[in-house]
Amino acid sequence: MPSFSNWCGEKFIEIASRGKLPMIVGGTGLYIQSVLYDYRFSDISGDAKYRRELELLAEREGAGVLYKMLEELDPETAGKIHPHNVRRVIWALEIYHFSGKMMHEYRKEQKEEMLYDAALVGLTLEREKLYARINQRVDKMIEQGLIAEVEKLLANICAVPSQSRRSATKSCMIILMGS
Template identity: 55%
Template sequence: MESKQKLLVIIGPTAVGKTKLSIELAKRYNGEIISGDSMQIYRGMDIGTAKIKSEEMEDIPHHLLDIREPHENFSVAEFQQLVRDKIKGIGKKGKLPIIVGGTGLYIQSVIYDYQFSDVPGDENLRKELEEKAKEIGNEALYQELMKVDKESAADIHPNNIRRVIRALEIFYLTGKTKQEFQNTQQPDLLYQTAMLGLTMDREKLYERINQRVDIMMQEGLLKEVEGLYLQGLRDCQSIQAIGYKEIYDYLDGSISLDQAIENLKQNSRRYAKRQLTWFRNKMEVQWFDMTDVNNFSKKIEEISHYVEGKLGVKSNTY
């Protein structure tokens, strides 16, 4: 029987310290990093997505950054295929693929054998729902989804009508929510996986999120978002990202800049809470508490011990 490809996955909420840890582990285990973030794929969206800077990479190859223009859509199925190809390519070089990110559904789609083609589709129903959206408006159709599938609705922006329609389509065809339908599948882990989850005392994490937003503003987030705004980008997937939609409200003149920054902090904190809940409910994760940031070297040893036991890899000496 062919042995499975080894894979290291680092997940956790925004601002918990995934980037720093990923670089250290990539150096130790001769790894290459694949972004598991659904928004870091977009060019020109660097500050708001907390994309790693080239000088922070320490010569570690990074994949799936800046592969789409902000006006382009990007599906989970596309992500799944691209990442699986990268895992295969990195493995062939004798290196360890490391997925790092916070978009749980995207990462789950890669490492488990979910067949997206098994999710039913019906072109006539889809067209009917598209017409309905034109008649009653995006918000009303979104409310329809809220009634039948709250979990999917919580993960979709009301203006992302393509995804709203897809979730409704699955429900009306199967009588199950998208998650319930996926739960009927018995997915296997495709890789020999070590899944690291980083967590932190909630108050400490929220403080770090607030600080990160302040740093983003100092680094030029407003100018970055203005650039997209002036291009006329609006009802597209990328602009629904936290960090962009709040500044758009300010640029539209509906709120003050101070209020936009406050909304950004609040939405980021709420997102972190949702991420933690999602990871705990949906994936088999080994959790590591990163609250004591001054004890990073000790934590690295603890994590490395787990990785070596799980994957059978040996540490390099750099």
């Protein structure tokens, strides 16, 4: 994400210098915030070895163990992260491990004002409709061969699914493997 926000910053300047209005359309809230605010992701680059240790711990003993670690170190941040969101829990633990600061302290050090004069427009959808769309998308992915792709992955574990299918692929693998 640091390279994304840096790239966008460069593009904003380039586009504005031509007298045009730069726009970001789509993406998650975090991606948009990383561009508009002073999010310093590169300060905490992490360590693949430490991250892997945490991932293995979660695999062996469950996500709850990592969440409990976070609750003990930084209850404020833990209260904002779902206990099963292993990726975010690990990220919060990494920030503490490498900076000595709790995530909420680290965030407070960052500027809260926008880097650009920007107007934000957000679209929301009723949860029921959102889930219906997600279910339709999953059905379509299955029709387009998701199960066959996952079976092939399981047979040849070195193949990596495309980014757009990773989450669905992982869920499908869990179902096919029976765990």
